[in-house]
Amino acid sequence: MKNKSKKISKTSEERRESLARLLQEQGLKIYSELDRGEFPKFSVPSRSVSNIVYDKKLRQYILGNTASIRSARNMSQLRSFAQLIWLAFFANRLVQEKKSSTLRDIYYSSQAFSIDFEDQPESDNIIVDLEAVLARPREDLHIFPEERSSVFGDLTIEYTVPGYEGKRTNLSDHPDGYLIGPSLSSAELVDTSAELVIAIEKGGLFTRFVEEKIDKKFKAIIVDTAGQAPRATRYLLKRLHNEMGLPVVILTDGDVYGEHIAMVIKSGSANAAHLRELTVPDAKWIGVWATDIEKYKLPTIPMTESDIKRIYDLQKDPRYQEGIWKKELEVFLKIKRKAELEAFSKYGLTNITDKYLPEKLEIAKSL
C-alpha cells in the first residue's frame, strides 16, 4: 500500500489558498478602480471559435490570446459586469464557508442580491466567464452541475467538507458505487491498492463489472462516465492519474460518439478550452474499436446520417490526425455500422469481462 496522504493534503490546501488569493486580487483591483473614480473592468478571455486553438504540447484545446474587456463604463456591459463580480463574491463565500452549490442554485441565489439573471443559461454563461477569468473550473468554486456519475474500487478518501472533516471512506464499501459529487471532489485521495482505472461509458456495464469483481481481478478502480464524462468525473480521473499514479483506460460503445467520449477524457473539449486541469493526456481508449466489430463478430446497427456527418467533422479535428484515432474513424466510415458495449452479451453475459477486456488490456500496453 502506498501512502500519499501527506503530499495530497498539501496539494488540495494549496489549490484552495491560491484560489482565494486570486479572488481577492480581482476584488482589490476593482475596489481600487472604483476608489479612484474609474470605471472598473474585467478582461475576459474570448471563448469564440476563432480564439480556440489546439495546443500540441498540452495535447488539448486552449484559448488563444484574444480577450475582451467587460467594462462598467459600457452601458450594455454594466449588467453582466455586475453579475460577474457578484459571482466572484458569491463563489468566494462558498469557498470560505466550504459550501457547495449547483448551477441552478446560483441562478436562484442571485436574486437575494438584486442581481437579476433572466434565466439559467444566462447565469451558466457568467459562470463560464468567471472560469475563464480565473482559469479555474467551477468545481474549484464549489459550483457543480446536476449530472452525476459513479466510482467503485479500493480507494480510501478523506472528506474535507464541513461536518465530515477527517472522516475516511473506502469506495469499495458500497456495491452501487459512490456518486462523484462535491464532497468526493473536494476529498483528499488517501490510499489505494489499485493499479488501473477503467472508465466505462455505461451504467449497466459498470454494474456488471462490479458484479464480476473486475476491481479485484484487474486491480482496478471502475468509473462510470454516464455518457460524456462530467467535469467532476474528468477531474477525478486526472487526480487518480496524477496523484495516485494510475493509468487510465476507457471503454466506450463502438461508435464515433464513444470514440469522442474517450478523446474528451484524454484531451478535453472545445467547450472547456479555457480550463487546463481536466485532461488525462495519457489515458487510453481500448474499445470498442471499429476494427473490433469485425474481429469479435459483434451484432451491429447501421449508422445514421448524423453519425456519418460527425465522422467527417471529427476528421477535421487536429487530434484525430494520427494513430488509432485516425484509423478507427476511417474504418467506421468504411463499414458504416456501429456496435454497443452490450453487443457482447450475444456470446454470454460475461463474455465482455472474461474474454474481451483481458485481450484489450493486453493490447493497451503497446499503445
Add this chain to the structure above:
Amino acid sequence: MSSSTESFNQISPSEFFYRNRDLAGFSNPTRSLYTAVREFVENALDACDQAGILPDVYLSIKAVDDEQADPKPYILTVKDNGPGIDSKHIPLAFGTVLYGSKFGLKQARGMFGLGATMAILYGQITTNKPVVVKSSPDGQSQDEYELLLDIQKNKPIIVKHNTKEVSKRGLSVSICLEGDYSKAGAKIRDYVYQTSLITPYATITFEDPKGEKFHQTKIVKTMPLPPTIIKPHPHGIDVETIRRMMADSHFQIPTVDNKMIEKVRKELGLKKNNLNYSEIMEKASKRWPGLSRHVRVVIAVMSFLKMDFEKLSKIRIDDMDIANKILAYWDFGESKSVSIDLDPESEYYKQLTNTVQGETLISFLTKRFQRIGQATAVKFTAFANLKPEKRIGTMTNQELVKLSDSLQKFEDFLSPDPSCLAPLGEEPLKKGMEQFFKPDFLEVVQRGASAYSGFPFIVEMGIAYGGEIKSVGQTVYRFANRIPLLYDEGSDVVLKVVNEIDWTRYKVKNDAPLVIVSHICSTRIPYKTVGKENVADRPEIERELRLALQFLARKLATFMSKRGHAEMEKKRANLYSKYIPLVAQFCTELAGKKKEPDYKKMLKMEAMVEE
C-alpha cells in the same frame, strides 16, 4: 325638318336617373342616407368655397317617427351660410336633373347639381314629400320653396312659394327620405369627423337622430385660395372629348325665321327704320365687332342672297354646300328651289366657312387647350402629320383618332397648369391635425404640383405621433379633393405606399401610435371603382405620395432619435445608480476590506454627462 320619332326614344334625364339610381349611390336605405348627407354637405362647402365665405354648415337627421324600426323616413336638413341661390333659379336647380357639357376644369368636391338632385329624387320616390329649399342671397329676404319633380317631363312642380324677411344669408335644403340610421350612423359620423379634419376653416355641426351632437368650431380663419377654371391639357383628352369640344365650337346654320330677323334688326339697331339691302350691309360692317355669332352668319347669308329682310322672310335655307360653294334655298313666293354660287373671295364666305366647318386646327388647339401657343401648335401639327389649316369640321373619324393619339404622345407640351387646384395648405392642415390629435410630434408637407395623363394634382400629407393618439399602429385618413375616402381602402394607392414603407428605418416601431393624413387634389382623381372610395395607383401619384411620406418619416426619425437619446440617458442613469453600489458592495467583501470605496463621485459624474 320632320322628326316624328323624337318623343318615342327619348326619356328625360330625371327618368334616366330614376331608372339608374343605383349608379349614383342610392341603392338601399343605408347607402342612400349616407350619400344624401355627402351630396348636401359637399354642395354647401363647395358653395362657400367658391364665394370665399368661411363655411358654417349645420347638418341634422331626424326620424319622422322615433318609434318606428329602421329603415324608416328621416328628415335630412343641411343649412349653410353660403351665397344662396337666386330665387328664380331655385325651381330649376332643385326641381330638374341637369346635365350639360363642361370643359372647364377646376377642382371641386362634387360635380355640381347632379348628386343633390338625385337625393331629392330619391326622397320623393320613397316618401312622396317635397323638398324644402330656403335661400337668402342677401341676408335680408328669404325665398322658401316646396318642390316636387315631374320625373317624366324633368320639370319642377312648385308646391309652395313664399318670401319672408330674415337676418342670415345662406341656403337650407331639407328632404324627407327613407333611410337606415342604425346602419349608416357610424359611416356618417366618420364622414362628418373626417370632413372637419380636412376642412379646418369650417364650422360643422351635426345633430343625429339620437340627439347626439357633434360640433367642430373652425380652427383656422383663412381659406385656401379658390381654384380658377381652366382649359383642358392636351394630355388629358380622348377622342370623345375632342368630339364634344368640336360640337361646342361647331355652329349650326340658324333658322332664319321672324324671330331671328327680329334679333338681327335689334343688334343692328334697326328696330324702327326699315333699310334696304345695301344699307343693311353697310350698317353691319360698321357694327361687325359687336355682333353675335348668329347674327354674323345671317348677315353673311344675306350678302350672298343680296336680299333685305322683307325678301329674307319669304325663303327657307335648305343647304349650304361650302365645298362646292353652293347655297340652296326654297322660295315660298315662287314655290321653287333656287341655288346660287358662293364667291370664295368674299369676306362673308370666310365667315360661313368658319361656321360650318369649324375653326382651323391651329386655332382649335390654341384657343381650346391650355399650354398650346401658336409655335407649339405648329410644331404639333407637323408631329401629328396634320395640316395646320385643316378645318376641324371636315376631319374624318380616322383623322380625329390620329389627332387624339398625337395629343397624348407629343412630349413638348408644358405640364398642366395647377392653378385650377386648391390644396388645403400646410398651415391649416397642421393646425387641424394639432387640434384633432394633440400629438407629441406633428409635421406636414405639401408637394409641388405634378401631373398624370394631363391632369394636374398636388399631394398634401401630415404625420402625427404620440400624445393623445392611442391607436396601436398607424391610422391613415385619406382625402381626395377634401372629401374623406372612408371605405374600400384595401386597394388604395395611399395605403399601398404607407404599407410599403419600412418604419424600422425611421426608428418607428410597427405598433407606434401614428396618424397619417393624406390629401390628393386633382381636377380628376383616378378612382379605381365606381364607389369613389379608393385611388388607383398611377405611378406619378404613387411617386409623389412616397416622396411626401419619406420626407415626413425622416422628420419623425429625427424626433424619435432625439427622444430615444433622452430616454437612453435616463435608462443609463438608472442602471448606474442600481449597479455601481452593488459592485462596490461585492468587491469590498471580495477584497477583504471593511469600508466601501468612494463610488459616489462616479454617479455624480454620470449625472453631468447626462446633462
